[in-house]
Amino acid sequence: MDEQREVKVQNPWHRPVVIFLAGVITGGIIIMVAISVIQYKPLPQKYKYGIVLDAGSSHTSVFIYEWPAEKENNTGMVRQKHTCNVEGKGISSYSNNPVGAGRSLQKCMEEAKKTIPAHRHHETPVYLGATAGMRLLKMENEDASEKVLESVAHSLKSYPFSYQGARIITGQEEGAFGWITVNYLSKNLRKPTGTLGALDLGGASTQITFVPQQEIESQDNSIDFRLYGNNYHLYTHSFLCYGKDQVLKISMGKKMESTFKADETHPIELKDPCFHPGYNLTKTAGSVFDTPCMEGVKMANGSFFHVGTGNWSQCQQSIRKVFNTSYCPYSRCSFNGIFQPSVDGNFGAFSAFFFVMDFLNLTSDSLDITKQNLSTYCSTPWKKIVQNHPKTKEKYLSEYCFSATYILTLLEDGYKFTSKNWKDIKFIKKIEDSDAGWTLGYMLNLTNMIPAEAPDTPLMPYGGYVAFMLLFSLLILVLLLMVYLYFRRSSRTAQKDII
């Protein structure tokens, strides 16, 4: 009996104190895991907002962006929540009525107030960036351009948002921020993979931006960024007056200059291969020459009949005349003596590049087939075109043959794309529900949402962390149980041996 009692006393697992301690340790581990899991659980998502107004030459669009507050420095987290198209023309058309420019924004800004939760209004930045229409107005009439900018600034300040400025952005900014937008949305910026070049076509200017293989020979065309720990050396150029609406005016003006000299009888007929056969509209010379882009072209006046002949190759011949390729002070040029390295890699072509090519179903064929299809389209009678598209605005409809011919000529003769790398051009409107364009990149830059260095990332993702903690604590529990069972067994064996 005495020996038995001795053994019982020697077996520590039979002591209530030890059992109590084991319980406390196990409970402690469970509490520790529970606290650390709850502590690092992501808080319910809080969203922040930003507003950018794209005051283009043809119209103004309001973009509302949204992003989770705690993830603002991660690539691809900002998304477009809402867009609103301002009624009427672009702000540069209000040169004779600047007050109207500010007033035109009211409807869309009221919509913005409803879209963004009220408690976020005061911290939501609002930016307005004006592009080539206002650049041209500033060249023509600086005073009028200032009055228009004052008017839109005054209007934007009357809303409960955080007004951050209304200004004319430079062509370099327009190109570079378009490039940032498409690469941010494609999540290219933190990866070692290549980037996407950006091609933007507006009504009054056009931009080309990409990472070149060759050295950039002109300082004006070079932009450097450090984003997420990577250095980017970009080539960019913005051609003022080479948006599709201005090129239409220039090429019509040039045609008028050459035909009207020979024929003095009024009203004059302007035969135009870029418009469909059967198209015939009376226009005023003033509506063609109302631009500073027509320097050096002899001005006509009065009205004329704009008559379509629908001939694609003649149309291309007439468009080629707007590109000056007679001089180049660098090793290579696009046109008008502007340096351009050879195009390299994939390109996203957006805004009017997309609107036009998508409307004509010309976004996925080879360059040769695209030309053939466009040629057939241009020679289709105007009557049939109207019948086939009864809902499309006739002004847009009448200009698609011209616009697509200009696009092909700009890309092939201007930027030197070939039938080989034609497939590298992707005509895009949106990437992941956000429009391709300069506005997102502009906001990301001004709100410092793209850090120069890659932000620190946790050792493991949240899900992995929870799974790891649970597995690890389970393992400790199993180990404790095994040790307990082992000791119990060995103490029983010891007891039996003794008996």
Ligand SMILES: O=c1[nH]cnc2c1ncn2[C@@H]1O[C@H](COP(=O)(O)OP(=O)(O)O)[C@@H](O)[C@H]1O
């Ligand atoms: O649905 C469409 N079909 C064809 N063209 C369009 C459509 N929507 C917009 N556009 C054109 O896209 C261009 C947009 O240019 P924007 O107004 O941005 O000028 P900017 O960038 O030169 O300042 C204009 O030429 C406009 O007519």
Ligand SMILES: [Ca+2]
């Ligand atoms: Ca634009």
